[in-house]
Amino acid sequence: MAHGHAHSLDDLDVGPPRRGLAATLAVVVGAISLVAVVAMVMLWPSASEVPRDANPLSGEGVxxxxxxxxxxxxxxxxxxxxxxxxxxxxxxxxxxxxxxxxxxxxxxxxxxxxxxxxxxxxxxxxxxxxAPSGQEATFEFYDFQRTFPLLALAIAFAVLVVAVARWRGLFALVGIGVTLLALMQFILPALLAGRSALPVAIVGSTVIMTLVLYLAHGVSIRTTSALFGTYFGIVATALMGALATDWSSLTGIGSEDDRTLVATVPDLSMSGVVAATMVIAGLGVLNDVTVTQASAVWEMRALQPTANAAKLFTSAMRIGRDHIASSVYTLVFAYAGSAMTVLLLITAYSRPLGEMASTEELGQEIVRTLVGAIGLVLAVPVTTAIAVALAPAAKDEPEHAGGHRRATA
Incomplete structure (x- = not known):
C-alpha cells in the first residue's frame, strides 16, 4: 500500500537509522563546541577587569x-x-x-x-x-512607568508562542533566555574589558547558535546541517565585517551615546565593536535562512526519493532564492524602522541622501545591513550544499510503476 508524505519535518529521517553518520557529526559538533567553550573561558573577564562607571542615580541622597x-x-x-x-x-x-x-x-x-x-x-x-544631607529635596522628571505594559506584552508573546508552536515554542523561549544570558554575562563584559571584539562575537555567537538551534529544532542530522551553515555564516560575516569596517573607515563614534561610552571605557575599540555588532545583528535572519534551507532539502528528499544530488540542490535553491529576497527586505525594513528618527531628520533638513549616507551614524547602519545581507546570501547555497550532502541518499528507481510512491527521507 502506498504511503503519503504527511509526516512532520522532524520525522523525515525514516528508514534505516544512520547511526554512523550521526556519531561522526556528533564528534565534529562536539569538537567545535569544545573549542568555543575553551575560547569563551579564556576570553571571559574577571569582575575587576570590567570597567564600572558611577551610576548617575547612585549618588548620595539621589x-x-x-x-x-x-x-x-x-x-x-x-x-x-x-x-x-x-x-x-x-x-x-x-x-x-x-x-x-x-x-x-x-x-x-x-x-x-x-x-x-x-x-x-x-x-x-x-x-x-x-535630597542632599541637610537640604530640601528637589525633583526631576525621569521617565514614564512602563513595567506593566512591557511585562504584559512579554507574557502575551510567550503564551502565543507556546500555544501555537507548543514544545518547539517553549524551547525557543528557553533559547531566548540562553541568548540574553550569553550577551549579558559574556559578550558585553568581555567587550568592556577590552577583549578583541571579533573573537568575542564569533565565540559567543557559536555557543549561542549551537544551543539555540538544538533547543528549538531538536537534535537531528537536519538540524546539524543547518548549524554547519550557520557556522559558515558567522565566520563569513565576521571577516567581511572587519574588512568593511576598516575599508569604510568606520570609527564607531556616531552619536552622543558613543562618545559617552568611549569616555567611560577609554580602552574600548569602538571600530571593533561595530564589526562585532555586524555578526550579532545578523544572527536571527541567518538562523532563519539556514534552518529553512535544511528543512527544504529534507522535504525535497521526501517528495523526490529518487532525485540525484544535483536535482535536489536545484529544487531547494528555488526556495532559497525566494528566501534571500524576503530576508534582504527584512534587513532593510528593520533598519528603516529603527532609524526612522534619523531618516525623518534628514528629510526635514532637505540634505541629499547620498551626502548623509557617508556620515558615521548612517554609514554604520548601511555597512552593517550590507554585510549582514552578504553573509546570509552566501549562507544559502553553502547550507543547501551541506544539507544535500547529509540528507538521506537517493533511492534507486523502482522496477514497477506502482512501487515509486513509498515515502522516504
Missing part, C-alpha cells in the same frame, strides 16, 4: 521614585525654537508638573520638548528625588 501626575500647568519659558549655538530646539511652552509620591508631593519643571511630547494628569511616571 533616589528614583514612582509618582502619579496630579497637575500640569503650562507656562511661557521663552523657548523660541533656537537654542545655544543656533541649534534648533522645540518651540512652545514648558510646564510646572506636580506629582504624588509615597513620601508626598513632588514638583518639577518639564522642558518644552518633554511637554510637547505629552504628559497628562493621571500618568504614572518616575521622578529623580535629590
Amino acid at each position: 533616589t528614583l521614585v514612582d509618582a502619579t501626575v496630579t497637575a500640569v500647568k503650562p507656562f511661557d519659558c521663552g523657548s523660541g525654537g533656537v537654542g545655544p549655538d543656533n541649534l534648533p530646539t522645540v518651540a512652545g511652552d514648558c510646564a510646572n508638573v506636580t506629582a504624588e509620591t509615597d513620601a508626598g508631593d513632588a514638583s518639577f519643571v518639564l522642558d518644552s520638548a518633554r511637554f510637547q511630547a505629552g504628559i497628562d494628569v493621571g500618568d504614572d511616571i518616575e521622578v529623580i528625588r535629590i
Whole structure:
C-alpha cells in the first residue's frame, strides 16, 4: 500500500537509522563546541577587569521614585525654537508638573520638548528625588512607568508562542533566555574589558547558535546541517565585517551615546565593536535562512526519493532564492524602522541622501545591513550544499510503476 508524505519535518529521517553518520557529526559538533567553550573561558573577564562607571542615580541622597501626575500647568519659558549655538530646539511652552509620591508631593519643571511630547494628569511616571544631607529635596522628571505594559506584552508573546508552536515554542523561549544570558554575562563584559571584539562575537555567537538551534529544532542530522551553515555564516560575516569596517573607515563614534561610552571605557575599540555588532545583528535572519534551507532539502528528499544530488540542490535553491529576497527586505525594513528618527531628520533638513549616507551614524547602519545581507546570501547555497550532502541518499528507481510512491527521507 502506498504511503503519503504527511509526516512532520522532524520525522523525515525514516528508514534505516544512520547511526554512523550521526556519531561522526556528533564528534565534529562536539569538537567545535569544545573549542568555543575553551575560547569563551579564556576570553571571559574577571569582575575587576570590567570597567564600572558611577551610576548617575547612585549618588548620595539621589533616589528614583514612582509618582502619579496630579497637575500640569503650562507656562511661557521663552523657548523660541533656537537654542545655544543656533541649534534648533522645540518651540512652545514648558510646564510646572506636580506629582504624588509615597513620601508626598513632588514638583518639577518639564522642558518644552518633554511637554510637547505629552504628559497628562493621571500618568504614572518616575521622578529623580535629590535630597542632599541637610537640604530640601528637589525633583526631576525621569521617565514614564512602563513595567506593566512591557511585562504584559512579554507574557502575551510567550503564551502565543507556546500555544501555537507548543514544545518547539517553549524551547525557543528557553533559547531566548540562553541568548540574553550569553550577551549579558559574556559578550558585553568581555567587550568592556577590552577583549578583541571579533573573537568575542564569533565565540559567543557559536555557543549561542549551537544551543539555540538544538533547543528549538531538536537534535537531528537536519538540524546539524543547518548549524554547519550557520557556522559558515558567522565566520563569513565576521571577516567581511572587519574588512568593511576598516575599508569604510568606520570609527564607531556616531552619536552622543558613543562618545559617552568611549569616555567611560577609554580602552574600548569602538571600530571593533561595530564589526562585532555586524555578526550579532545578523544572527536571527541567518538562523532563519539556514534552518529553512535544511528543512527544504529534507522535504525535497521526501517528495523526490529518487532525485540525484544535483536535482535536489536545484529544487531547494528555488526556495532559497525566494528566501534571500524576503530576508534582504527584512534587513532593510528593520533598519528603516529603527532609524526612522534619523531618516525623518534628514528629510526635514532637505540634505541629499547620498551626502548623509557617508556620515558615521548612517554609514554604520548601511555597512552593517550590507554585510549582514552578504553573509546570509552566501549562507544559502553553502547550507543547501551541506544539507544535500547529509540528507538521506537517493533511492534507486523502482522496477514497477506502482512501487515509486513509498515515502522516504
